[in-house]
Amino acid sequence: MFKFLKEKLKGALTKISKDVEEEIPDEVVETPKEEKQEVKKKPAPKKKPKKEKKEPEIKEEVEEKEEKQEEKKGFLSKIFKKKEEEQPEEVEEEKKGFFAKLKEKVVTKKISTEKFDKLFWELELALLENNVAVEVVEKIKTDLKEDLVDKPINRAEVSTILHKSLKKSVEALLKTPTEDLVEEIKKKKEKPYVIAFIGVNGSGKTTTIARMTHLLQQKKLTCVLVAADTFRAGAKEQLKEWATKLKVNVIAHDYGADPAAVCYDGIEYGKKQKADVVLIDTAGRQHSNVNLIKQMEKIMRIAKPDKKIFVGESITGNDVVTQAKAFDQSVGIDGIILTKADVDEKGGATISVSYVTGKPILYIGTGQELGDLEPFDPEKIITTLGL
Ligand SMILES: Nc1nc2c(ncn2[C@@H]2O[C@H](COP(=O)(O)OP(=O)(O)OP(=O)(O)O)[C@@H](O)[C@H]2O)c(=O)[nH]1
Ligand SMILES: [Mg+2]
Incomplete structure (x- = not known):
């Protein structure tokens, strides 16, 4: 990915x-570090200068001090003298350290x-x-x-x-602020929570509905599916196949029927069954197809979904961003699911789509199996990008 x-x-x-x-x-920038106080506090002369002095200097000093100590051994008066001598010596060194630090330079660009x-x-x-x-x-x-x-x-x-x-x-x-979808569903008092999935042909809507149902079932939420794609041959059967696997009911009409009417029936059925969620599968349509967009507007008027999710293929890059924008302008979208992230080596759509539309990415599709739907995690994307 x-x-x-x-x-x-x-x-x-x-x-x-x-x-x-x-x-x-x-x-070259000189750093105006004030380290005078730190230097003043330094205790014994033996320990202090070690870090700041080069090896030969240290060696010389140690020898010098050893000599001095030898000389002073046993002579009380000389001990006092030594103390007097040590004092100015230390101050001298402190000053040296202080001035050296003042001259410390940082090379910048x-x-x-x-x-x-x-x-x-x-x-x-x-x-x-x-x-x-x-x-x-x-x-x-x-x-x-x-x-x-x-x-x-x-x-x-x-x-x-x-x-x-x-x-x-x-x-x-x-980072587009969003509430966790599952939490949102659980919070809704009047059941069911209705989600409509929209997008262009083949973007992964039906597969995403199956994966989402699987995810919701894991959260102990009951689901009903609505086959509102009454247009494409095989669409109903495809959804039914998933429904059988998932052991959920599908509400479907004949091909050519009004998709808004199927939605109405599906939601009524969901209410009767006290289902937690109704998931509506719509026919794929180009955002530029005026008639099909009008049909979509009718579906939305009847179904009044709590969430309109745009499903787009991340692999199509800039196209998916354009589509999301167009769907948002015509029917309005609340969130985005990007599919096929598993085969997307570029990732530009994932970075772009939320910023351009102002809508959050809710999940990403990462394969064709039921478990291949992941909550969108910006941190994971950042890590995947090596940032
Ligand atoms: N690799 C991969 N394939 C996916 C993913 N999501 C969907 N697909 C595949 O994409 C193809 C189209 O998926 P569908 O779910 O039928 O797409 P659709 O949007 O319902 O298509 P229409 O109903 O024709 O508009 C199928 O072969 C899916 O298995 C995904 O996240 N990763
Ligand atoms: Mg479909």
């Missing part, structure tokens, strides 16, 4: 760090806006090649610019800061 994007991001970040290292001149645009091109390409939507690329660019441009960055930390900044930006893109 997302292998290409991960590799491209890694490559781009390495290249940018290297270019910063090679192309941007070093600037400062990236200008112009240079940033040039450097960011590498990352921009990596993102665009992997289906990240243009507006999302722009957002990442703005975030990184804020963190990196015209700021002295410690030379040794360029790569870390760049990496952190990108991670922060992607995290923000993925």
Whole structure:
């Protein structure tokens, strides 16, 4: 999952760090560290200077002190003298340490806006090649610019800061506040909770309904399925097959029937059965097909679903983002499920779709089996991307 994007991001970040290292001149910044107090507190002269002095210096000192101690051995007056001598010596060394620290310098790099645009091109390409939507690329660019441009960055930390900044930006893109669907279902007092699944042909709606039913059953919620795809030959049978496996009821009409009427019957049946959830399978349709979108609007008017979930194939990249946007504009969507993440090496749609539509990704489909539906976890995506 997302292998290409991960590799491209890694490559781009390495290249940018290297270019910063090679192309941007070093600037030396003196650190105004005030460590006087710390130095003053230092106790015995033997311990204190060890860390800050080079080996030969230390050796000389130790020898000098040993000599002095020898000389002073047994002479009380000399002991007092030694104490007097030690005092100024210590102060002397403290001063040395203090001035050395004042001169401590940090080598930094400062990236200008112009240079940033040039450097960011590498990352921009990596993102665009992997289906990240243009507006999302722009957002990442703005975030990184804020963190990196015209700021002295410690030379040794360029790569870390760049990496952190990108991670922060992607995290923000993925965090669209959402309530846990299962909790939302459980909270609804008047049963059933109705979910309509919509999307283009073959995006994985029917399979997702089966997987969602399986997931809800594991949470001890009862389900009824509605075969509102009265259009495509075999659609009803496909849903029934899943229903048999899952041991749930399906409400279906003949092919060519009004899908809104099937929804009505399905919801009534759900009410009678006191089912917790009614899941509506709709026919795949292009968002550009005016008649089919009108039909969808009618379904929504009759069914009044609690949740309209757009199901899209993550593998189609920018297309799925366009579709989600169009479905949202026509019938309105509340959440997104991206399927086929298991075969998506790019991952751009996953990064982009929430930011572009403002709707949360609820789950991702990771295979064709009943268990292959995972709650969307931004942290997992970040880890998968190697950020
Ligand atoms: N690898 C993989 N395949 C999936 C996933 N989800 C669905 N599929 C496959 O995609 C194909 C289409 O899935 P369907 O569930 O029939 O799609 P649909 O949206 O209901 O299709 P229409 O009803 O024709 O619009 C099937 O072969 C599924 O097994 C997934 O997460 N990963
Ligand atoms: Mg279907």
